[in-house]
Amino acid sequence: VVAGVYLVARLFPVYYFLTPRVLLFIGFLGAATALYAAIVACTQTDIKRVLAFSTISQIAYMLAALGVSGYVSEHEAGLGYMASMFHLFTHAFFKALLFLGAGAVIHAVHSNEMGDMGGLRKYLPVTNITFLIACLSISGIPPFSGFFSKDEILAAAFSHNTAIFICLLLVAGLTAFYMFRLYFSIFWNREREYHKKPHDPGVSMLIPLLFLALVTLFGGLIPFGDFVSARSEERRVGKECRSRW
Numbered sequence: 001v002v003a004g005v006y007l008v009a010r011l012f013p014v015y016y017f018l019t020p021r022v023l024l025f026i027g028f029l030g031a032a033t034a035l036y037a038a039i040v041a042c043t044q045t046d047i048k049r050v051l052a053f054s055t056i057s058q059i060a061y062m063l064a065a066l067g068v069s070g071y072v073s074e075h076e077a078g079l080g081y082m083a084s085m086f087h088l089f090t091h092a093f094f095k096a097l098l099f100l101g102a103g104a105v106i107h108a109v110h111s112n113e114m115g116d117m118g119g120l121r122k123y124l125p126v127t128n129i130t131f132l133i134a135c136l137s138i139s140g141i142p143p144f145s146g147f148f149s150k151d152e153i154l155a156a157a158f159s160h161n162t163a164i165f166i167c168l169l170l171v172a173g174l175t176a177f178y179m180f181r182l183y184f185s186i187f188w189n190r191e192r193e194y195h196k197k198p199h200d201p202g203v204s205m206l207i208p209l210l211f212l213a214l215v216t217l218f219g220g221l222i223p224f225g226d227f228v229s230a231r232s233e234e235r236r237v238g239k240e241c242r243s244r245w
Helices: 003-010 012-018 020-041 047-067 079-109 125-138 145-160 162-187 203-221 230-244
Strands: none
Touching: 003 012, 003 047, 003 079, 012 020, 012 230, 020 047, 020 145, 020 162, 047 079, 047 145, 047 162, 079 125, 079 145, 079 203, 125 145, 125 162, 125 203, 145 162, 145 203
16 A cells, blocks of 8 residues: 555655656645545545545655655755655554454444444444544544654645645644544444444454554654664665665
């Protein structure tokens, strides 16, 4: 799913030094795609489709961050590159948590449609809490992990391109809207008449849910910039080129 982001990140020195206009185009394309996918997610009623379009939007968010990245100085890497990889890292946790939570809900009510759900917080208390944690994280609410990575992306966009920043800021608001529309429709809406009493999934699903909720809570505290940066990628590419030459 994130192969495109990974490819642009791996080739970042090539983009930055040889085709900087293409890199800026990637930034605008990412921002536009993130906005489009977020708008579409607001219209979906299938919970898996909401999450699918949300994934498109978040991946485009990462690409937009790469598009506004650069090298600040000899020893300091551009913020956008680090922020993009950081968001890729945190997104893996909270989006996996969301999809696994959606699977638990579908298993409980045997339907993907939000119209068939409601009041499930009483029947699925663990799924309710873990799903809420994921929603808060993807919405960029502190101190959840998504806040730290999305805030860095917005900071990078603000310092490089106003149009991309405004677009990404709007996407951040839309993300919070469609995710809590999904959450309240599932767990807090009017209770439906279920053919069979819903319940939380078994231990084989509950343990991954709790683990993903834990890393979603604390993943943002990792000093990610100490391990991944555009400057380190430039050094890696240069070293490989010299060794092959």
